[in-house]
Amino acid sequence: xxxxxxxxxxxxxxxxxxxxxxxxxxxxxxxxxxxxxxxxxxxxxxxxxxxxxxxxxxxxxxxxxxxxxxxxxxxxxxxxxxxxxxxxxxxxxxxxxxxxxxxxxxxxxxxxxxxxxxxxxxxxxxxxxxxxxxxxxxxxxxxxxxxxxxxxxxxxxxxxxxxxxxxxxxxxxxxxxxxxxxxxxxxxxxxxxx
Amino acid sequence: xxxxxxxxxxxxxxxxxxxxxxxxxxxxxxxxxxxxxxxxxxxxxxxxxxxxxxxxxxxxxxxxxxxxxxxxxxxxxxxxxxxxxxxxxxxxxxxxxxxxxxxxxxxxxxxxxxxxxxxxxxxxxxxxxxxxxxxxxxxxxxxxxxxxxxxxxxx
Numbered sequence: 001x002x003x004x005x006x007x008x009x010x011x012x013x014x015x016x017x018x019x020x021x022x023x024x025x026x027x028x029x030x031x032x033x034x035x036x037x038x039x040x041x042x043x044x045x046x047x048x049x050x051x052x053x054x055x056x057x058x059x060x061x062x063x064x065x066x067x068x069x070x071x072x073x074x075x076x077x078x079x080x081x082x083x084x085x086x087x088x089x090x091x092x093x094x095x096x097x098x099x100x101x102x103x104x105x106x107x108x109x110x111x112x113x114x115x116x117x118x119x120x121x122x123x124x125x126x127x128x129x130x131x132x133x134x135x136x137x138x139x140x141x142x143x144x145x146x147x148x149x150x151x152x153x154x155x156x157x158x159x160x161x162x163x164x165x166x167x168x169x170x171x172x173x174x175x176x177x178x179x180x181x182x183x184x185x186x187x188x189x190x191x192x193x194x
Numbered sequence: 195x196x197x198x199x200x201x202x203x204x205x206x207x208x209x210x211x212x213x214x215x216x217x218x219x220x221x222x223x224x225x226x227x228x229x230x231x232x233x234x235x236x237x238x239x240x241x242x243x244x245x246x247x248x249x250x251x252x253x254x255x256x257x258x259x260x261x262x263x264x265x266x267x268x269x270x271x272x273x274x275x276x277x278x279x280x281x282x283x284x285x286x287x288x289x290x291x292x293x294x295x296x297x298x299x300x301x302x303x304x305x306x307x308x309x310x311x312x313x314x315x316x317x318x319x320x321x322x323x324x325x326x327x328x329x330x331x332x333x334x335x336x337x338x339x340x341x342x343x344x345x346x347x348x349x
Binding site: 025029032033036037040041044045050054058059061062065066109110111129132133136137151154155156160161173176177179180183184186187190191 | 212268
């Protein structure tokens with residue numbers, strides 16, 4: 001598949017955005033392929049369920065394609081797309097039935113990687129650690145959306161404060177204050193359990 | 195730190211602690227944090243609480259879906275868009291055809307000289323009343339479903 005002799009897979013993001021905004025849906029398809037994993041994981045971090053994350057991320061791409069004419073090829077695609085995705089995820093979380101279901105299912109979206117090279121833990125310590133993780137995951141599900149969002153971008157996507165600020169279009173100080181509030185929430189949950 | 199509205203000193207402490215947990219501190223800032231921790235026992239306790247929470251979250255990763263999921267991803271996005279356009283056209287068509295049918299029915303009824311006037315106007319009143327009731331009930335149910343605190347309770 002090519003546009004004016006340039007294969008979509010070889011084209012720059014800016015060129016793909018230019019073609020997509022002119023109605024080339026195959027160019028938009030290439031943008032989707034390049035960003036689908038990141039979009040899905042962002043949604044998964046926000047809503048905490050595979051099926052919902054798949055549904056919401058695909059819905060966000062469909063909406064983005066619907067408004068492809070508004071894309072600015074001089075700016076990166078993902079931050080523009082992320083604004084659509086986060087709005088959809090927040091609306092989804094504002095539905096109390098969804099929220100309650102996610103609280104009940106909390107934890108299915110997380111995996112725990114053992115630390116490479118670490119000595120094997122004794123069973124009691126491992127149980128305590130698993131218990132702490134379960135509490136943290138549940139507490140994350142109950143955090144206010146904007147706090148959870150910053151926490152997910154920092155912890156799971158590994159973005160720096162500056163990158164989060166740019167993506168969300170907020171000052172870096174606000175990123176840190178949301179992160180602080182989120183981590184306090186998690187610390188409170190651990191303390192309550194103790 | 196706009197979200198919290200704390201005093202500047204507390205904001206600075208929170209900022210230093212966050213950046214320390216995420217390893218974004220300069221040597222100078224690290225020294226500043228260590229000084230504060232040495233001087234303030236409450237801050238030290240808070241630091242320990244936050245460090246513990248951070249330690250737990252560090253080993254967590256988002257679960258990856260099976261690879262096959264990505265093969266049909268774009269097709270599924272495109273299908274959604276097609277379905278969206280389909281529903282939009284069906285809705286527009288239904289509204290236009292429905293409105294035309296109602297208009298035709300009302301004009302035919304008004305011109306029907308064989309049916310008594312009172313019956314004709316009663317039928318129109320019945321129809322308009324039913325439409326008003328349907329819209330009102332639908333609107334009420336929609337607003338209740340958004341604000342009902344008991345809607346999640348299972349019977």
